[in-house]
Amino acid sequence: MISPRSGNYERLEGGLGPSRLGVRNIAWRKIFLCLIIIVGLVWLLKPPEQRVWSGIKVPAWQGHSDVDMEHDHSPPSSPMVEPHKLELDEPLPTSTPTYPSHPRPSSYESDPDPSKTVFCSTPRNPSSSLVQYALMIDAGSTGSRIHIYKFNNCGSSPVYEYEKFVQKNPGLSAYAGRPGDAAQSLDSLLDTAVRTVPEALHHCTPVAVKATAGLRLLGAPQAAEILDAVRERLSTMYPFPLVPEDPVAIMDGRDEGVYAWVTANYLMDTIRADSLKTAVPYAVLDLGGASTQIVFEPVFDSAKSDAALREGEHKYELKFGGKEHVLYQHSYLGYGLMRARKGVHRLVNFMASTRTTAVGAEIGNPCLARETRRVVEVEVAGSPATTQNVTMVGGDIGSFEACNRIMQLVMAKDAICEVKPCSFDGVYQPSLLDTFPNGKILLLSYFYDRINPLLPPSTSRPLTIASIADLATDVCLGQPSWEKRWGDNKQAMEELLDRPEYCLDLTFMHALLRLGYEFDDGRTIEIGKRIDGTELGWALGAAIAMVGGVELTCKA
Template sequence: MAPAISPRSSNYERLEGGLGPSRHKRFGWKKIAIVVCCIVGLVWFFGPREPKDLGWGRKKDPTVQRPILDDVDTKPLPPPPMPPATIGTAPPRPTSYASDPDHLSTVYCSAPANPTDRLVQYALMIDAGSTGSRIHIYKFNNCGSSPTYEYEVFKMTQPGLSSFKNQPSAAAESLDVLLDEAVSVVPESLRKCTPVAVKATAGLRLLGSSESAEILEAVKRRLQDKYPFPLQEKDGVVIMDGKDEGVYAWITANYLLNTIRADTPTNTPSYAVLDLGGASTQIVFEPKFTKPDSSLADGEHKYDLQFGGKTHVLYQHSYLGYGLMRARKSVHLLVDFMASLRANTEGAPIGNPCLAKGTERVVEVKEERSGVTKNVTMIGENIGGFEACDRVMQLVMAKDAICEVKPCSFDGVYQPSLLDTFPSGKVLLLSYFYDRINPLLPKNKTPRITVSTLANLAKDVCQGKSTWTRKWGKDKDAMKELEGRPEYCLDLTFMHALLRLGYEFGDDREVTIGKQIEGTELGWCLGATIAMVGGDLKCRI
């Protein structure tokens, strides 16, 4: 029986351009109005701990130039090296296109389990994210009763589709480099039976319904007119429902970690998956209720999943507006607003406690009410630090939002207590979590990572270059990351706040970061593709 995704789904209804669910106010200016009433108490957010110059009105030193790294996901890690084949043994299991001895066949069997199926099945999934678009070219075999995943070929391009506002044709053409890669990878005889789907995520949601619809239609036309691959019949080119994004990421991780396959031993615990993108963040886990009077409340957060012959009742939520890039915008907007109340600082650099000491960043700030966009120079100076930045995050997280159905995590969103329903389960952090944490970890060993690890890293990063040099001076890659990202302090502090304050994990809760497993990208794409190839596939005539 093929793996199946429950058809239970509904439209992902969020405020386009907003920062949270429609029934809650995440970080609105009404809250700021209340904050202003207590402005004396809030000034301490930005006050220095020593009587030092804060840099108000400080002129930018033209001799100081630091490269700024693009804020996009890092490229995937290379697949692990394959062991050499030994004479007289079965060929090694391929985990990449290069290690596959025959792209038209498989090393697992010589004939499909079902005579009507093809021995090998390719499938294409394009992730149209907020910072770039990525194609995943997957190879499956039909040696068993359902398609079995073998490996993927990955390629990315930037910028993302949302960068092409009012340019639908240019947006569609930006995917050509990805689809051309698919043409070169998929054997010609299999191309017309290789389904393709394009799933846009939070970045395109925030663009607006009219503009995003035009881009999606242009992508669909180009796929059908220029390329041989059949478009997935249902939802071939769509903005993906936020709940599906999280659940598919959960399927990908737990499938690769062998916790939910048909042959997985009963009662094998699954991983909780937390995925941090540019515009949104998702959490998915399988809560266990031990108290007789407790259960998962009904609602959009509840996802009934049939997979591998088993039933999984998942909790999921996608927080639109709480991705890393959107969190940065929220912090910068708050800092600019508070600076405007302190003094006449028009045109002068602004001290930002979430920038590392000694760093500087020109940020774009857009006033919500007026819609006016301006560039503001923000500096770390001597006011930066983990503690000061963490106090800003307390406002950004909207922890005191109205909770209609208890218990809540943050932003007034219902979530079963992780302490009660997932007390010792394994936690996997994906995407930007990995991209920011991994470069700062020791390269010669795999350290134990807890929630407090993020706080400790943030404390060191926020202190500036002297601390960087002492901690990571011998690691050129780490220093390049730190020197090229003035907001590294902000990023790590937000991640810690998300885990500690938002989801209420304990400081000693162990977590795992991940990017790939044996050359396969972690994220929602493989999970969505497994659902696609497990359905009714049709070849293009």
């Protein structure tokens, strides 16, 4: 751990004392020595290079220039994990290499020696290896991704350096009934890990596979078959040891959101021991294919009667970097982007079935952009296990306003709220207006994938909730509107021409934020994909817990 110098240090004192020349000279020598030390420390601790954030350069948190930092030499603690509680040893900051002649590598490709580190030449704990790798496989609903993380053991807890990231489609849930094929689908990812991690460290590099909403929706029997097959293949075909606790499992939705919160706020320097005391952690909203999560740290007015977070599944107590955080979190299964699409199509199809419509006729869908069409698979009324293909068209009815009316039904805003206040679908949530009025908001995953391609390369205007409605309005009007706004943006036009449901996607995102969570239209938001080459999402937070929270064993 690193503590601010103001917290534990011994001052160098040089008093002037009585007016004797010899003593005075000794005092000035001490002062001169202090100045040399201070200049050296300032040089060593100068801020790191600017971080890249969603394509916009923003400076890293400042605040190291006026304090000295020193290591905590106490032995690492053993984090205790309980339901809704998590204690993590905080990885040390990665701002200043031990050897200035070797710049801190930000990727595997720029690392001069992946088996070593530029931070130190020997580990703090002699029983630890100098470098520690960790493999985290994110088995999502639409694809599988491997995060190959490099840490070092220069400090009292593992220090994160960088990641190598590879992904492939489809996800494990696409192999329902074929567990062997599902397990084999991860081979290309694991082969990348074999090539990336130095061979001498293979047997001590832990691996975990965490499945998310895709397998949750698949059903327990089929999901268990797939997970068992993956576990067996990892154990017999690859040299990496499985972590002792739940190495291949479906991740709890609350952990998914909280680990994403840890990842983002760790990389943005808001929750580390050396972060500015005034730094307010971001609220993190993650939008996947099958589920969406919200995590934030509410602040209550002690003068009000309900000045505390209600007890329940939504409450998550986290200890990180020596500070305790009481977080609100909730994972909405069924409100991911792909599931939202299915919900909209099902509702539109049902509404059409109540009218006199010829069998096989095209169905108007206001959530498709004008003059676009899409063949969609919908459940047959009264038989959810049976599906049929239906052609839906935007025609001349596609519009943000009309689609938003559909979203009002999909969001189930009028569901019974047993514990107030509620966000949507009857879920308790503290009012963001009251308990998180000015905090920053970070949107991840599909939020970024859909919004970012439509933004101009550079703009000084902040992105707001209303900005999403503005984008959706022009997208839903169809190609003439696209050409008027994005005609010179090749990437945007390719995205729009390839995705008839872009109107639906943006309208759902706006409804989720504005109608669901009740953010004001003027609320500023940020979107993110990666910081300094590290993917945002839950994986890094889970890896930090993996290397710092359990006793790792090497594979024989």
